[in-house]
Amino acid sequence: MTVPQGASAASAVLLAGLAGARETAISGSGRAPYCMMGVCFDCLAEIDGVPNRQSCMVTALPGMRIRRQRGARTIDPDAAPDAPPSFPIPEPRSGGA
Amino acid sequence: MRQFDAIVIGGGLVGAAIGYGLARAGLATAMIDEGDIAFRASRGNFGLVWVQSKGLGAPHYQRWTRLSAEEWPSLAEELGERTAISVGLEQPGGLQLCLGEEELKKRQAMMEQMRQEAGNFGFEYRMLNRQQLAEILPGLGTSVAGASWTPYDGHANSLNLLHALHKGFVEKGGAYLPNRTVTEAKAAPHDFRIELGGEAITAPKIVLAAGLGNAKLAPLFGLSAPVRPQRGQILVTERTSRIWPLPLGSLRQTQEGTIMLGSSEEDVGFDTSQKPEIMRNIARRAVLSFPWIAELQIVRAWAALRVMPPDGLPIYDESSQFPGAFTANCHSGVTLAGAHANAFAPMVAAGTLDPMMAPFSAKRFDVPAAA
Numbered sequence: 001m002t003v004p005q006g007a008s009a010a011s012a013v014l015l016a017g018l019a020g021a022r023e024t025a026i027s028g029s030g031r032a033p034y035c036m037m038g039v040c041f042d043c044l045a046e047i048d049g050v051p052n053r054q055s056c057m058v059t060a061l062p063g064m065r066i067r068r069q070r071g072a073r074t075i076d077p078d079a080a081p082d083a084p085p086s087f088p089i090p091e092p093r094s095g096g097a
Numbered sequence: 098m099r100q101f102d103a104i105v106i107g108g109g110l111v112g113a114a115i116g117y118g119l120a121r122a123g124l125a126t127a128m129i130d131e132g133d134i135a136f137r138a139s140r141g142n143f144g145l146v147w148v149q150s151k152g153l154g155a156p157h158y159q160r161w162t163r164l165s166a167e168e169w170p171s172l173a174e175e176l177g178e179r180t181a182i183s184v185g186l187e188q189p190g191g192l193q194l195c196l197g198e199e200e201l202k203k204r205q206a207m208m209e210q211m212r213q214e215a216g217n218f219g220f221e222y223r224m225l226n227r228q229q230l231a232e233i234l235p236g237l238g239t240s241v242a243g244a245s246w247t248p249y250d251g252h253a254n255s256l257n258l259l260h261a262l263h264k265g266f267v268e269k270g271g272a273y274l275p276n277r278t279v280t281e282a283k284a285a286p287h288d289f290r291i292e293l294g295g296e297a298i299t300a301p302k303i304v305l306a307a308g309l310g311n312a313k314l315a316p317l318f319g320l321s322a323p324v325r326p327q328r329g330q331i332l333v334t335e336r337t338s339r340i341w342p343l344p345l346g347s348l349r350q351t352q353e354g355t356i357m358l359g360s361s362e363e364d365v366g367f368d369t370s371q372k373p374e375i376m377r378n379i380a381r382r383a384v385l386s387f388p389w390i391a392e393l394q395i396v397r398a399w400a401a402l403r404v405m406p407p408d409g410l411p412i413y414d415e416s417s418q419f420p421g422a423f424t425a426n427c428h429s430g431v432t433l434a435g436a437h438a439n440a441f442a443p444m445v446a447a448g449t450l451d452p453m454m455a456p457f458s459a460k461r462f463d464v465p466a467a468a
Contacts (some may be wrong), residue, residue, distance in 0.1 A: 025336045025354050038252045041396070050337040052394060069104045077236025079391035088379035089196045089240060091383060093347065093360045 003060050008054035009041040010036060013066060021045045021055060022069035044069040101272070103302040103445065104291055104313060106279060109139035110430030112253070112306035113262035117305075120269035122357060127298055128266060129291070132276040136326070136367065138311055139259050139430055141401020142386070143331060143359050144351070145344060146295055146432050148249035149191060149222065153207060156214045157456040158410050163218075166249050173253070177250075177269060182261040184253050185352045191250025192234075193346035194241050194386050201242040207269045208245050222247045223228045233342060240385040246417020252344040254352065255431045262434070274298075282317045287421040289318075305424040309367075317452035319418030321459040322426050328365050330375050332358040332383075334393040350382060356393065357384045360439055362403075369400045403428040409418030412434040413441065415450050422461075423450070 003012045010033035013021050020030040022044045030077065033043035036056045045055040045066050051073035101124075105116040108130025116128040148166050152159030158289045166188065172185040195201035205224050208383035211354040223246045230244055231237045267273055274293065285302040294454045305318065315322035336354035339396050344350075376398060384391045404426055408410050411427035423445050427433055444450050 072336045072338045075340070075389055075392060077340065077387065077389045080236060080392060082239050082388045088381075090381050092196070092382065093362050094198065 007060050008056050009045065009047055009053075009058040009060050009064065009066050012060045012064075013043070013045065013055060020068070023071055025072035028071055039044070098297045098299060099127070099272075101125045101298060101300040102275075103127075103304065104129065104298060104300040105304045105306055105309060106291065107306035107310070108263070108273065108275065109137060109306070109308055110142075110259055110262070110434055111134075111425050111427065112304070113139075113266060114430070114434045114437035115304050115306055115425060115442045115445065116271055117262045117266045117269070118142050118269035118438040119446055120266050120444040121438075122439070122443060124302070124446055125270065125272075126266070127272045127274055127300070129277050129279065129293065130273065130275040131278065131307075131310075136369070136402050138308060138404060138428070140256065141329075141331070141369075141399055142254050142431055143329075143349070144255040144431060145191075145346075145349065145430065146186070146188060146251040146253055146435075147191065147344075147429070148432070149193060149208070149211075149245060149247040149344070150346075150415045151429070151432070152410075153211060154214070154408050155408075155456070156216070156218070157161060157453070158464070159208070159211065159215060159220065160453075161411070161457075162217060162429070163249060164440060165433045165436035166251070166438040167388050168293050169251070169253075172435050172438050176261040177257075180264040182257050182264060184258045184261055184307070185253060185343075186253045187252030187352075188249075189341075189343040190246060190248040191252075191344045191346060192230070192244040192246050192349070195231075196240045196242065196382065196385055198242050204243075204245050216221045220247075222248075234345075234387075235340065236387050237390045238388050245290050250344060252349050252351075258434060260432065263274060263440070272454075274407040278397055279314065282314070284318045284416075284419040284422060286419055289419075289422065302421045302445060302448075303423070305422070308426075309402065311404075311424060312365075312427050315424055318424075319416040320422060320424045321415055321462070322412055322414075322424050323459065323462060324404050324406050324412070326367055327405040327428070328363040328368065328400050328402055329359065330361045330371055330379060330400045331398065332376060332379055332395050333397040334358070335396050336392070337393060345386075347379075348386065348463060356390065358390075369402060371398060371400045372458045383407075384443065407462060411457055413450065413454050414459050421448070 311322035414424035
């Protein structure tokens with residue numbers, strides 16, 4: 001798949017003639033890129049392994065892998081490293097009223 | 098000139114809940130709302146139905162908040178049946194996470210004081226240590242020392258709540274008058290006339306629920322509402338699969354999957370701009386609580402203004418100079434929606450506030466300076 005230099009990943013999806021970029025997080029219905037300006041979130045795709053990216057805001061690059069975003073992304077809570085101990089603890093909101 | 102049984106000034110969550118309650122009680126009610134230029138806490142809030150920290154040193158506020166949390170399920174069900182809008186209420190209890198031992202100690206002391214002040218009314222709480230938390234909250238950060246829990250807390254979709262209250266109001270015959278500003282007001286006992294630039298409406302009852310606008314409106318009706326804006330900022334992540342079984346105070350996951358990160362407080366006047374240092378602190382507390390949050394994209398962020406009385410407690414009042422005029426002021430329009438629709442509105446419909454509301458009067462600010 002080749003696209004003009006500077007084209008977005010969403011443009012690549014449309015140029016490829018694909019019916020949709022994602023399936024929604026709640027009902028799983030199909031969506032295609034729509035606003036092409038970073039507002040509607042209907043072009044969400046997994047790009048190079050990163051889920052939920054707004055593909056209209058990402059410039060297509062050689063070798064880029066764009067996959068359909070199927071429903072809500074998942075996360076592995078135990079895989080993330082803990083914050084470094086030097087991280088200061090900001091004050092919580094004081095009010096309880 | 099149009100005549101009504103009651104006028105509610107303000108179409109946010111407070112005004113809409115009261116207006117809905119009045120219309121449901123059979124009163125011909127007009128709800129005056131500003132346009133999109135309004136400061137709208139109703140569209141900038143966090144969506145908690147939050148009880149556990151409300152009313153330290155003011156047990157009447159804890160009782161009022163608990164009453165509201167108890168009324169919430171029937172309000173949510175009724176709105177669902179009447180408007181086909183789900184307000185997404187969940188009340189599984191709530192946890193307030195504490196970072197570090199010092200926060201945990203302070204929190205425990207606060208919760209115990211709440212319990213003692215509650216007296217016979219009761220206040221059920223538990224302190225959980227990090228081992229207990231880790232069993233229900235995956236990927237818990239090592240900075241989390243523990244949390245307080247009460248069974249009363251919950252959360253909801255506050256935008257749907259606002260929509261449902263408006264729709265329910267209109268379906269019960271209420272007259273919604275948007276894009277209006279009060280240009281003149283005439284008050285006499287049980288006789289109020291409001292000019293809305295060219296049009297006039299009258300009613301024997303009026304409720305001021307205009308949020309920060311109440312500060313200027315109240316004196317026109319022999320009332321006082323010394324509220325000031327307090328800014329809060331919120332960050333919102335992308336949607337992810339459901340991970341928490343309950344809301345966590347300054348963190349919550351919506352039914353749609355986004356994670357909301359709060360909370361902050363700043364006294365900066367009528368300024369809804371965002372500040373990177375505040376956003377950074379919100380993000381840091383979130384990531385210290387759950388390191389995996391750092392992997393999520395932030396997709397939205399905003400600031401909004403709380404409606405804050407001088408002591409942080411709500412103000413409810415009725416005018417002794419002009420009976421029939423009431424005021425409602427608070428920074429918890431979501432939490433208190435149940436009380437506003439199902440307790441406050443019936444009092445207004447009956448013509449006078451219940452004695453239980455006396456401690457909420459603005460007269461508490463009139464204490465003369467000690468000699």
